[in-house]
Amino acid sequence: MEIREESDRRGAEVIEELSARVFDRYLRWDRYSVLLYVKVGGKIFVAREGETALGGAFLRRMGDGFWELTLIGVFPEYRGRGVGKALMERILEEVPGEIYLHVEAENAPAINLYLSFGFEKVRKISRFYSTGEDAYLMVLKRTPRRPAKASEASG
Numbered sequence: 001m002e003i004r005e006e007s008d009r010r011g012a013e014v015i016e017e018l019s020a021r022v023f024d025r026y027l028r029w030d031r032y033s034v035l036l037y038v039k040v041g042g043k044i045f046v047a048r049e050g051e052t053a054l055g056g057a058f059l060r061r062m063g064d065g066f067w068e069l070t071l072i073g074v075f076p077e078y079r080g081r082g083v084g085k086a087l088m089e090r091i092l093e094e095v096p097g098e099i100y101l102h103v104e105a106e107n108a109p110a111i112n113l114y115l116s117f118g119f120e121k122v123r124k125i126s127r128f129y130s131t132g133e134d135a136y137l138m139v140l141k142r143t144p145r146r147p148a149k150a151s152e153a154s155g
């Protein structure tokens with residue numbers, strides 16, 4: 001399995017499929033909307049085995065050093081074998097700055113994944129989803145990169 005950055009049409013198709021198959025109860029992302037966000041700095045990562053997509057993630061750039069993890073998902077047949085973890089590792093390597101996300105309050109697999117990478121629950125938002133489910137807002141706070149030498153910091 002390898003994780004590729006596919007911030008292009010092919011990656012957008014995987015996000016569309018994940019959105020339809022894995023997140024069908026909520027918001028449906030289509031490839032064209034995803035590509036619009038890629039144009040303004042959004043990123044797509046896809047986990048593949050050969051050419052088969054196992055899962056993927058879509059991040060929207062919300063400002064300087066500020067990102068939303070809009071969608072991360074693994075197709076049901078490939079879960080529980082480290083794909084989500086590998087996607088998250090790659091995201092944290094490639095995406096600088098703070099990342100926030102919303103997750104269903106009862107979604108233990110996803111919440112565990114986020115907690116294990118240092119995300120913190122900031123608040124619970126009741127009836128966040130159209131299904132009536134509550135959500136947690138979770139944030140990964142990362143300190144900005146410091147200059148290499150103390151002398152540079154003091155200017």
Ligand SMILES: CC(C)(COP(=O)(O)OP(=O)(O)OC[C@H]1O[C@@H](n2cnc3c(N)ncnc32)[C@H](O)[C@@H]1OP(=O)(O)O)[C@@H](O)C(=O)NCCC(=O)NCCS
Binds near residue numbers: 081103109116
């Ligand atoms: C959440 C999701 C992406 C995890 O992907 P995955 O490839 O199955 O996860 P991994 O095998 O890489 O496991 C990574 C960590 O996630 C957590 N996790 C995964 N499956 C879990 C489960 N069934 N129960 C509890 N924790 C679980 C654990 O912390 C695990 O680490 P560990 O194996 O060291 O305990 C996947 O379950 C999924 O696509 N769910 C549906 C979509 C979704 O809910 N996305 C997030 C919505 S905001």
